[in-house]
Amino acid sequence: MTQFNLSRALPGDLSHIKTEQREGVLTITLNRPEKRNAMSVELTFEMVRLLEAVAVDESVRVVVLRGEGPGFCAGMDIKDFFDSSERDEATLRAAKEAANHWRVRLLRNLPQPTIAMVHGFCFGGAFGIVEACDIALAADDTKFTLSEINFGHFPAGPVAKAISRTMSVRAASYYSLSGRTFDGPEAERNSFISRSYPAAELEAETYKLAAELATKDPVALQFTKESLQYVETMSWDAALNYNAAKFAELKVRQQGATSRAASVASFLEGKSRPGLGS
Ligand code: COA
Numbered sequence: 001m002t003q004f005n006l007s008r009a010l011p012g013d014l015s016h017i018k019t020e021q022r023e024g025v026l027t028i029t030l031n032r033p034e035k036r037n038a039m040s041v042e043l044t045f046e047m048v049r050l051l052e053a054v055a056v057d058e059s060v061r062v063v064v065l066r067g068e069g070p071g072f073c074a075g076m077d078i079k080d081f082f083d084s085s086e087r088d089e090a091t092l093r094a095a096k097e098a099a100n101h102w103r104v105r106l107l108r109n110l111p112q113p114t115i116a117m118v119h120g121f122c123f124g125g126a127f128g129i130v131e132a133c134d135i136a137l138a139a140d141d142t143k144f145t146l147s148e149i150n151f152g153h154f155p156a157g158p159v160a161k162a163i164s165r166t167m168s169v170r171a172a173s174y175y176s177l178s179g180r181t182f183d184g185p186e187a188e189r190n191s192f193i194s195r196s197y198p199a200a201e202l203e204a205e206t207y208k209l210a211a212e213l214a215t216k217d218p219v220a221l222q223f224t225k226e227s228l229q230y231v232e233t234m235s236w237d238a239a240l241n242y243n244a245a246k247f248a249e250l251k252v253r254q255q256g257a258t259s260r261a262a263s264v265a266s267f268l269e270g271k272s273r274p275g276l277g278s
Helices: 041-055 089-107 126-132 147-151 159-166 169-178 184-189 199-214 218-231 236-253 259-268
Strands: 017-022 025-030 062-067 114-118 121-123 135-139 143-145 195-197
Touching: 017 041, 025 041, 025 199, 041 089, 062 199, 089 126, 114 126, 114 199, 121 126, 126 159, 135 184, 135 199, 143 184, 147 169, 159 169, 184 195, 195 199, 218 236
Parallel strands: 025 062, 062 114, 114 135, 121 143, 135 195
Antiparallel strands: 017 025
C-alpha cells in the first residue's frame, strides 16, 4: 500500500489521523483509539489541513473515512469542547469553527466521492461526519446514539441538520430526544446510512465499492455529487437550468478524456449495457 504523500501540501505532520492510498482510493483513518476517536482540537485542525489538500489532489479518486480501534468515532471530545475545556478562548473559538468547517463544507464538498465505513460505535458529533459523506456503510452491530441528551446537551453544530436531512422527522426526534441506541440495520431502515453488513464483511464491501467508484469518470462523479446537493433546494425550473449548464460544463471538463465518448460509442455499437452496470 503506498503512503499518501501530503508533505508538499501539508505544513506539519498528522498525528491524530492516518492516511493510506491504493489505486486511487485514499483511506483517512481517525486515529485516537485510546480516546475512542473523539474529535479533539488537534484532530479538528488536522482534518481541515488534510481535506484542503485532498480536494486538489487529482490522484485521489475516492475517499474512505473510518476509525481506528473499537469504533468509528465517539463524537466531539467532551473534555476539549464542552464546559470543562481547559483550552484558551481563542483556540476554542477557532476549533469550534474548524469542527463545523471540515464536516459541513470541506468533507461534503470534496470533488471525490466519499464513503464512511462505520463500525463499533458512532456517537453525537460523529453523525455529522457520516452524513457529510456521500455513502455510508456500517456493520450490523454498530451502536448509533444521538447521545447529547444523555449529558444534558442537544444535537448542536451540524448534527440536528445532519439527521433532519437523512432521517424522517419521526426517527430524528425519537432518537435525539430519547438518546436510545440503534444498530446498523435500523440505521439503514431509517436511511441514516446506505447499507448495513455483517461486521466481518464491512471492510471488503467498502473497498469493493470504492474500487468500483474509482473506475468511473471523476468529473461525472463530481457533478453527480454537486447536482444532488444543489438541486435539493431549487425549484424544478432552476434545477433543469442548473443541470443544463452543468451538462455544457461536463463536455468542456471532459475534453481530452475519452471515457464518456468511448462508453457512449460502446453502447451504440451494442458492446456494453450501462443499465446493467457495465
Ligand atoms: N470525549 C472525550 N473523551 C472521550 C470521549 C469523548 N467523546 N469518548 C471516550 N473518551 C475517552 C474517555 O474519557 C477515556 O479516556 P481516559 O482513558 O483518559 O479515561 C477513553 O476515551 C476511553 O473511554 P472509556 O469510557 O473508558 O471506554 P469504553 O470503551 O468503556 O466506552 C464510550 C467508550 C465511547 C462508549 C464512552 O467513552 C462514551 O460514552 N463516550 C462518550 C460518547 C458520547 O456521548 N459522545 C458524544 C459527544 S458529542
